[in-house]
Amino acid sequence: MASIKPRRTTIEDPPLARLLFGSTSIAWLWLIARSWLGYVWLTSALRKVGNADWVQTGLAVRGFWERAVAIPEQGRPPITFDWYRGFIQFLLDTGSYAWFGKLIVYGELLVGVALILGAFTGIAAFFAAFMNWNFLMAGTVSVSPVMLPLTILVILAWKVAGYYGLDSYLLPLLGTPWRRGRVFERVPEGRPALSPE
Numbered sequence: 590m591a592s593i594k595p596r597r598t599t600i601e602d603p604p605l606a607r608l609l610f611g612s613t614s615i616a617w618l619w620l621i622a623r624s625w626l627g628y629v630w631l632t633s634a635l636r637k638v639g640n641a642d643w644v645q646t647g648l649a650v651r652g653f654w655e656r657a658v659a660i661p662e663q664g665r666p667p668i669t670f671d672w673y674r675g676f677i678q679f680l681l682d683t684g685s686y687a688w689f690g691k692l693i694v695y696g697e698l699l700v701g702v703a704l705i706l707g708a709f710t711g712i713a714a715f716f717a718a719f720m721n722w723n724f725l726m727a728g729t730v731s732v733s734p735v736m737l738p739l740t741i742l743v744i745l746a747w748k749v750a751g752y753y754g755l756d757s758y759l760l761p762l763l764g765t766p767w768r769r770g771r772v773f774e775r776v777p778e779g780r781p782a783l784s785p786e
Contacts, residue, residue: 616752631701667728707754711747
């Protein structure tokens with residue numbers, strides 16, 4: 590009896606998705622979006638980087654977490670989900686705010702610089718979205734509701750979001766996890782790895 594092989598079908602993205610997330614003709618839009626996001630992260634980090642309560646003692650984080658886990662007698666608590674409140678309480682109980690302050694400040698700084706320069710844009714946007722999500726989970730609204738969806742769009746546009754930036758050099762040079770870049774291409778024996786052109 591002959592085996593029946595399933596027919597492989599490639600499903601293409603709709604034209605709008607191809608335009609937004611795969612066409613360099615729209616890369617200018619992502620330059621504006623990622624530059625604004627990078628600016629917001631960078632200015633946030635620069636306000637904290639010289640503050641000992643953020644980068645030395647972590648008291649700023651401790652105060653934020655204490656307010657976030659507090660359950661008021663009336664009204665709603667800042668943290669809606671009990672599992673997340675328990676996670677923040679665990680971090681408080683273990684004194685993690687001392688090192689977490691540094692993580693927040695330097696994470697914001699790195700994300701901001703990477704987004705502005707267009708370097709590893711998809712990765713930087715992923716970490717920006719993760720930080721936004723945590724701020725929202727802890728009850729902080731601020732600009733996060735605007736930043737999170739925009740950051741998710743930048744993640745989806747990772748191939749072209751850094752086109753006007755360092756990614757236009759870095760991605761072909763380093764490659765992606767599923768495709769080697771020029772630096773990691775196999776070189777036949779006897780031939781130099783990098784030949785002058």
